[in-house]
Amino acid sequence: MTTRWAPAKKDTLRELAAEIVHNYGRGRVVVAVDGDTAGAPGVGPFADDLAEAIRESGQTAFRASLRAFSRRPASAPRDAEPELDxxxxxxxxxxxxxxxxxxxxxxxxxxxxxxxxxxPTWVTGPADAVLVVDGTDMSRPGLSGIWHYRVWVSVGDARTAGRATASAVVGNDDPEHPRRRFDDAC
Incomplete structure (x- = not known):
């Protein structure tokens, strides 16, 4: 199937930023950018770009990553994957x-x-601000209640369980032309 038209990255990001700012324009908001590691390698860069689009809309935005809150358990071997604290x-x-x-x-x-x-490097910001956090499996118990808005970044047509609780699903098969997907998670 040949794609005749695909939105530019800036257009998709501006649309998401406008939706977030419209729905959560006052106070502090935490936005998750999620995806599975095997299928969505562009989760971190997409979160960076989304934060920039939010800033361009006039709202203050900050970035963080679950990886920066993950460490290997003391008893784990050196090659073990870090675990979120x-x-x-x-x-x-x-x-x-x-x-x-x-x-x-x-x-x-x-x-x-x-x-x-x-x-620790302490940061402060205005009363109205958005924190964009990237990671994987952000709908798991214990984390799902943190996020006001959750973007699921996917590659391909696989329907994974993480999409079910997302506020927005973005197909990122072509990182320069990500597409918002309006499909159910069934």
């Missing part, structure tokens, strides 16, 4: 961010590659 994510990023005002938050807690904790 949900407690740290909530305590130093999400909860302080949502408090608003002059409360500071930390955008990264661990360097997974170096396998060490990072010196």
């Amino acid at each position: 949900e407690s740290v994510l909530r305590r130093v990023l999400v909860e302080p961010f949502l408090l608003g005002g002059s409360t500071g938050w930390v955008g990264a807690a661990f360097d997974a590659e170096a396998d060490r904790a990072l010196e």
Whole structure:
């Protein structure tokens, strides 16, 4: 099947940013950009671009990644995948961010590659701001209630369980021409 027209990346991102700002224009908002690692390698870059589109719309946006809150358990072998420390994510990023005002938050807690904790860098922002967080499996129990809005970035036509709870599904087969998908998750 030949695609005759595909939206430019900036158009898809502006549409999502406009929807987020329209629905959550006041207060602090946390947006998840999710996807499965095997099928959606562009999750982090897509989240970067979405945060930039939100800024271009006139809203303040910040970025974070679940990877920056993940570390290897002490007893795990050196080649083990880092695991999300949900407690740290909530305590130093999400909860302080949502408090608003002059409360500071930390955008990264661990360097997974170096396998060490990072010196905290505290950030503050205005009362109206969006925090865009990328990662995988963000609808799992314990995390699903954090996000106000969740974008599922997919590659191909696979219908994975993560799409069921997404606010928006974006097909990212061609990263320069991502497409918003309006399909059910059945």
